[in-house]
Amino acid sequence: MATDEEAPPTPGRRLREIQRSVERFWADHGVVARALRDAPDRPVFRFTEGPPTANGRPHLGSALTRALKDVPLRYRRMRGFRVVTAMAGWDCHGLPVELEVEKAHRFRSKREIEAYGVEKFCDECRASVFEYVGHWKAMSQRIGYWLDYDRPYETMDPRYIESVWWSLKVLFDRGLLFRGHYSLPYCPRCATPVSSHEVAQGYRELTDPSVTVRLDLSAAPDGTPRHLLVWTTTPWTLPANLLVAARADLEYVGVKGPDGHEYLVAEGALARYFPAAPEVLRRYPGRELDGLAYAPLFPYAGPGDRRYRVVLDDFVGETEGTGLVHVAPAYGPDDYRIGEREGVGLFDPLDASGAFTDAVPIVAGQGFKAADPVLLDALRSSGALVREERIRHTYPTCWRCATPLLYRAVDSWFVRSSRLRDALVRSNEQVRWIPAHIQHGRFGNFLDEAKDWALSRNRYWGTPLPVWRCPGGHATCVGSFEELGRLRGAPLPAGFDPHRVSVDPIRFPCPTCGVEAVREPYTIDAWYDSGAAPFAQYHYPFEPGPFAPTEPLDYVSEGLDQTRGWFYTLHVLATALFDRPAFRTCLVNGLVLDDEGQKMSKSKGNALDPVALLDDVGGDAVRWAFYAGDYTGSARVSPHAIRFSAQRTLGTLLHVHEFYRTNADADGIAPTLARPAPVHLLDRWLLSRLDGLTEEVTDALDVYETHAAAAAVAGFVDDLSTWYLRRSRPRFWSDADRADRRHADATLSYALYTLAHLLAPLAPFLAEHLYQELSGARGADGERSVHLAAWPVAPTSGDAELDHRMADLREWVEVGRELRQRAGVRSRTPLPVLVVRRAEPPPCVGLGEAGLELLRDELNVKAVRFESTTAPDDYPDPGWVRRDDGRGWVALLPRATTPELRREGLLRESLRRLQQARKDRRLRFTDRIELTLWARDELAEVLRSASETLGRELLAAGPVAVLDGDPPPDALRWELDGRWLGARLVPLPAPA
């Protein structure tokens, strides 16, 4: 007898248990290695893993990306491709790594790093790179993302770096790598540029001077002295002023000041500066100001042909200031751009710590902020200071030390991506983006404005820029270790590590002039490293690898944040080096939000830890939840939603299989793996559905539509469970027709076996479980894994006619049930007939007698009669319920049944109660009982005449005794349509 301890585990727990045992099976038999092993005879599917930085914990978004990334790879493997390459990869360099180490030491500036020792610092960076690699591997394993983690590529590997150097030299030789200036936010206290995401963390409210000064123009034709008015909140930049910018399409006016001089401002700024509506002496369309010369405010920057002029630029506005903008090319991105365009050079009188140099004697040695009052005094006494106020505004400060940042032009090396713009746009046309809008949206827009890529970093832990320069300015780019050895006149030592500590000291005579060349003291942007992955992971071109310069990757997939990150650097490098796109298909996923639609973040406390979540609900469940949501946009995720969505489909499928197995085990039948030749209507229908599903899933996965594939599987599982299995249940234990029982068994096992294959890319753990159970391998042999199996090919697209007819039949079931409900006759009471009046017989008639039997049985009617609408309608209202659909058909059901059928209904009703009683006693359906019944009159007659049926159905041993009269008080009792039924069930011991 069964007991409580066998209460079935919840689907969630089952899925988790399955995951554990499948993981163990894969590990014990080396299944992952077998799946990933190279198979030279197979066609290639090119792929590269986007390398995460493993010095931070993976978050749930990483799990989403990995789950989605995995599906096409598994699918292509089953389609007979070899994925080149399944190497895992780790991004090792860059500021995030340095910051972790800085944090550990509480360093606050680069000076402190250098005092500590660059070598020690870099060693610690190297050690911290893999701090969380265990979490990444665990997460990947739990979500079922298969890569070769034993031989990953690492961007800090000397061979990897050598490939990167090779590519930089190619760019250099093509004139695509050059030295220039770059204007970027700079912390004078930390003496380092600050990257943009750091800037975003440091905006503060500050009070600053807000001053307006006048610049002297030549006098007007009538002799009136003229001045430009310019406004600034950074008086310290005024000594570096080289130009004034106006906008061509603004209207400027020259107004008469209190001193009789003429002052030029934009018309839109007039009210701010001259509220008293002064006399307008002259009007100047903006473009007429172009080239107007003015006298320098300070003498320090010195003369220059093209300096101290008005130039035109669109960045000028008139909502703030005077509509005339002071331009100091050393101290602002727009300033720098304009200065560069106008060829006025730079004047940068600040040293690395932000103090003025001797170039500006009146403030020499003072910090830039401290110099403001001194400079203002000088302007006041020369009469140039027109207005002086203070302003509160948000201003970027250093997120580490709160020092106000300044924009300054620094030396930098660039990839000349602006010159590649056309090629970048052209090769983007060959990429299939999913979702498609990224191609001409986010990514395309970015390409249209492709700016030169500031490559160099004033940092320590990164790929060193392999460029040496002599005092004469001749630059030499080194493309290999061999070349570097040759240049310095001695081969590099074995095991040479090309990081800064070893590379910085190397010097060699300049190949052009012979004077000693020194390495440019930069590392490069870590995004360049990862963009080089498709070739650098193989140490191309130094080692023969599978990399083919002419071939793009077939497929990459990462999160949306990589559009301007990895996707961009991949694209730029592929275009620059190989003149082709980097990838053919790019699958992009969106963000993971919490249940409320909020972005998950540690600070909000709503971030789910992926490893804990995966441990809790299992990888398949998490994957399934991702497929079901909108993963191209913003996927909402909660543990509850994940459990629920998994339980619907995966839990149901699990149950179907367990139903199958229970019966098959009882019968000692092995599963059928070859396609059966079905006879029974339901079997034929299921195989047709299965064929249709196979085609549907194949088509969806061919075009990377994981969502559609999962939805198709979910629909099939629902049909399988709620129609095929529900209708077929008795067939699995029927002794009446052993052949049919075999057929049902074969059909269901074949369907489940095929489904395991279709499910393999989507839910790899459950798919493996089903496959192991059904294939008979049961974990015996790692060669027999569903992930090493071939993708199923359906012999047909399904029988559309059969599907259509069955769908029609199911609609008549609905109609019949509705009528029965309105007639008030419960399903267990048979009714004599369902009448369907329709011009043509409905499609389900094409299913033949088997279909009609199915319909009759489902509706519990003795007959279904199809009539033409032209036949006499002899079904008057009191006796019949009617549904006239208005679509040309009418369905009718009698409101009452015959006495004979009522007796049949009573029997079924009694049976059901007694079955329920068995179940309430927790009897299994193989446990035998001794049964005694009490009833009167008609019910007693019914039971007595059916005692044989009762005995068989209820597994009662011996004849069922039916006693007249009321049941004793200790017996079970029910009321059936006003009659009492009593029963006593005594379980019998199992036969020895």
Added chain:
RNA sequence: GGGCCCAUAGCUUAGGUUGGCUGGAGCACCCGGCUGAUAACCGGGAGGUCGUCGGUUCAAAUCCGACUGGGCCCA
């Protein structure tokens, strides 16, 4: 300030390219049934201004424009 995405029932969503039957499903809810049945199954019900406004059209959830709200990226 610029660009992009999203908006369909209380919740999750299908449909949208190619305008056309009554906008489809699941969960939750209500009523009823059924059970050798899983967080089961079956029938019915209620629940929708398809974000708002305007346009194109014989016809708009679908195409176009503006707006509102949410999100992302850039400046």
